[in-house]
Amino acid sequence: MARRYNPAMARWLAHLVVITLFVAGIAAACTRVHPDWNWSGIWDYRQKFVQGWVTTVGISLAALVFAMLVGLVVAVMLRSRMALVEAVGRVYVEAIRGTPLLVQLLIGFYVVASAVGLENRYVVGVLVLALFAGAYMAEIFRGGLDAIPAAQLDSARAIGLTPAQAFRLVVLPQAVRIVLPSIAGQLVSLIKDSSLLSVIAISEFTLAAQEVNAFTFSTLESYLPLAAGYLLLTLPLATLSRWLERRFRYEAA
Amino acid sequence: MRLVIHALARRFAGRDGRPATTVLDGLELTTGDIAALVLVGPSGGGKSTLLRVLAGLDVPEAGSVAFDGATLPRDAAGLRAYRRTVGTVFQAFNLFPHLTALENLLLPLVHVHGLDRTAALERVRGPLDRFGLTAHAHKRPAELSGGQKQRIAILRALVVRPRRLFLDEPTSALDPEMTGEVLEMIAELRVAGTQFVLVTHEMAFARRVADEIAFVADGRILAHGATATFFDDQADPRVRRFLETSQHHA
Ligand SMILES: Nc1ncnc2c1ncn2[C@@H]1O[C@H](COP(=O)(O)OP(=O)(O)O)[C@@H](O)[C@H]1O
Ligand SMILES: [Mg+2]
Numbered sequence: 001m002a003r004r005y006n007p008a009m010a011r012w013l014a015h016l017v018v019i020t021l022f023v024a025g026i027a028a029a030c031t032r033v034h035p036d037w038n039w040s041g042i043w044d045y046r047q048k049f050v051q052g053w054v055t056t057v058g059i060s061l062a063a064l065v066f067a068m069l070v071g072l073v074v075a076v077m078l079r080s081r082m083a084l085v086e087a088v089g090r091v092y093v094e095a096i097r098g099t100p101l102l103v104q105l106l107i108g109f110y111v112v113a114s115a116v117g118l119e120n121r122y123v124v125g126v127l128v129l130a131l132f133a134g135a136y137m138a139e140i141f142r143g144g145l146d147a148i149p150a151a152q153l154d155s156a157r158a159i160g161l162t163p164a165q166a167f168r169l170v171v172l173p174q175a176v177r178i179v180l181p182s183i184a185g186q187l188v189s190l191i192k193d194s195s196l197l198s199v200i201a202i203s204e205f206t207l208a209a210q211e212v213n214a215f216t217f218s219t220l221e222s223y224l225p226l227a228a229g230y231l232l233l234t235l236p237l238a239t240l241s242r243w244l245e246r247r248f249r250y251e252a253a
Numbered sequence: 254m255r256l257v258i259h260a261l262a263r264r265f266a267g268r269d270g271r272p273a274t275t276v277l278d279g280l281e282l283t284t285g286d287i288a289a290l291v292l293v294g295p296s297g298g299g300k301s302t303l304l305r306v307l308a309g310l311d312v313p314e315a316g317s318v319a320f321d322g323a324t325l326p327r328d329a330a331g332l333r334a335y336r337r338t339v340g341t342v343f344q345a346f347n348l349f350p351h352l353t354a355l356e357n358l359l360l361p362l363v364h365v366h367g368l369d370r371t372a373a374l375e376r377v378r379g380p381l382d383r384f385g386l387t388a389h390a391h392k393r394p395a396e397l398s399g400g401q402k403q404r405i406a407i408l409r410a411l412v413v414r415p416r417r418l419f420l421d422e423p424t425s426a427l428d429p430e431m432t433g434e435v436l437e438m439i440a441e442l443r444v445a446g447t448q449f450v451l452v453t454h455e456m457a458f459a460r461r462v463a464d465e466i467a468f469v470a471d472g473r474i475l476a477h478g479a480t481a482t483f484f485d486d487q488a489d490p491r492v493r494r495f496l497e498t499s500q501h502h503a
Pocket of ligand 2 (some may be wrong): 300
């Protein structure tokens with residue numbers, strides 16, 4: 001009996017082959033520049049890696065929650081009919097998107113936080129990261145809100161909903177479905193961007209690897225687990241994002 | 254219902270370089286004490302604009318509208334209170350696509366009319382059954398046919414027990430087979446005594462359900478009368494020509 005061609009299985013196999021080749025290539029390159037590995041030295045610092053990784057997860061999640069709130073509020077501002085409100089939102093978004101996160105971190109930490117007497121570097125780090133990601137979220141949410149047809153608002157008004165109810169019960173749930181894949185993608189960026197918090201001495205994952213490297217002088221052994229640790233977070237999110245995209249596509253009709 | 258419209262004007266400000274337009278221009282209409290008023294007329298004549306004013310969705314620039322002697326309010330809160338006492342169904346996209354048909358029905362009952370979920374479920378069960386929609390209650394709008402969507406939309410407007418319905422070409426976006434099932438539902442409501450103002454191009458249907466028919470064109474009422482006499486000897490040649498061509502189509 002002939003086996004049927006199974007496209008899902010073929011896709012998995014193709015992925016597996018590419019990943020294997022990719023890892024083998026990197027391993028070959030590493031072995032070439034660096035014949036003797038010092039994994040035992042690194043193993044002694046595993047606690048540090050784990051703590052750093054957990055800190056990165058925590059910071060990213062905290063920043064995500066704030067960033068979504070900021071993004072939603074700014075998205076509403078960008079759509080405001082009041083010129084001043086729209087201008088505040090627009091200036092914020094463009095200022096954030098037009099400057100590097102590194103610069104924002106340095107100014108936020110050494111200038112703004114010092115000026116207002118905010119001393120906890122973790123709080124500052126999460127806030128700066130949230131304000132940074134919030135500007136991108138704002139544009140994503142704005143796109144989601146814009147995608148809701150005017151007919152939906154007419155229907156909401158026709159059944160007697162207040163403007164606030166129409167937003168909460170009709171517009172927001174539909175907009176969230178539209179933006180969810182992009183938000184999951186944004187979370188991937190946020191996790192990677194959190195590595196910059198090492199410059200203000202927040203003991204997250206990247207700083208942990210830098211410190212292990214300083215202690216052991218084993219650069220590759222310090223940074224390869226770093227890459228693997230980030231992928232452990234970002235790959236499932238990227239998969240989730242694609243799944244959400246397929247899942248909600250059919251619902252829009 | 255006895256509808257009295259006086260000197261009604263509706264204008265749209267010009268946007269993006271387009272000139273301002275006057276869509277309703279001193280419109281006058283006085284009906285008898287009737288259950289069903291049907292609005293007919295050429296596309297772009299102002300039927301939808303008029304219906305939106307009647308339904309309390311838009312505020313006219315001038316003039317007044319009164320149902321049974323009660324003049325429509327002009328303030329946002331007053332209009333919202335008014336909209337809660339009536340039901341409106343548009344040509345398409347009435348339902349909320351993220352909710353099942355059932356949740357679409359429950360939403361106004363729970364969030365606008367203060368019923369608890371159990372009472373709301375009780376309220377919609379009979380009507381769903383009566384119009385043969387129970388089997389589709391748990392489907393999302395995307396899984397319903399156009400006719401089913403419109404029937405659920407009409408039901409959503411009905412279950413809040415409105416004083417009257419406003420229906421703007423509820424079958425214009427439908428295939429002929431589905432048009433039939435929606436018109437049948439409206440005809441049943443008519444028999445049950447539901448009051449409505451209906452915009453439609455289905456002349457045979459207008460003749461069947463209307464107590465009075467008004468012909469809307471150029472933002473005014475060009476002809477108006479009881480259904481029995483409306484189709485005979487119209488003085489205005491535009492009205493006569495429109496009725497003749499649409500009779501052939503019907
Ligand atoms: N929001 C609007 N802005 C500007 N013009 C409008 C708007 N709504 C309707 N109109 C215009 O008003 C006229 C009447 O439209 P409408 O009431 O939809 O007619 P009908 O329903 O009889 O086809 C049309 O010329 C249309 O272009
Ligand atoms: Mg119309």
